Structures are given as C-alpha cells and as structure tokens.
Amino acid sequence: MMVIAGFPWWVLAIILFIIFCGYMAYRAMREEQKMENHFIEQEGQKYMARIEEARQQKDEDKEHTMASGS
Template structure:
C-alpha cells in the first residue's frame, strides 16, 4: 500500500492515462493521413482541370 491506497489502484490510473495518450496519438495520426489523402485528391483534381484547359486551348487553336 502506498499512502493508504493499494498499488493496483495506482496501476489502474496509470493505464487509464496511458490509454488516453495512445488514443490521442492514434487520432492525430489518423488526422494526418486524412489530410494527406485530401491533398492528394486535390492534386488529382487540379491536374485534371489543367488537362481540360490545355485540351480546350488546343481545340481553339485547331479551329482557328
């Protein structure tokens, strides 16, 4: 007993804090992965828009 409290109570409290910390880390990593996915999809969209712009420009030059 430590300070009149059984040792397993301190271990339980330590595991609760450890679990919270691990959940926080997982949440942060998931947010980072989600942000990378969003940026990647944004780049795909921008590239597609650039290709369409070039294609329209090429068609206009071909018609003139």
C-alpha cells in the same frame, strides 16, 4: 498488502493504465488526421491536374478551330 500514498497499488495501476490509454488514443487520432490530410492533398493534386488537362485540351481545340476556320 502494499499501500502507496494511501491507495492500494492496483488502484494506482488502473489510473496509470487509463492515462496510458488516453495518450495512445490521442496519438492514434493525431496520426489518422495526418494520413487523412495527406490523402486530401493527393486528391486535390489529382483534381487540379484534371482541370489543367481540360484547360489545355480546350485551348488546343480552340486553336485547331481557329486554324481550320481561316
């Protein structure tokens, strides 16, 4: 039986596996957060574009009303 630093090899293998799983979970969490932020940014841009369209439409309606009222 192989012993490393007083521990059987399989104990060290399990510890390394746990560390690796933690690292991969952290990496996945960070990537998902980036994707979520990107999605939020896209939705914010769509929302701002709709607000700008509504503002332009309101200004056009206002100009049209003023022009026809004179």
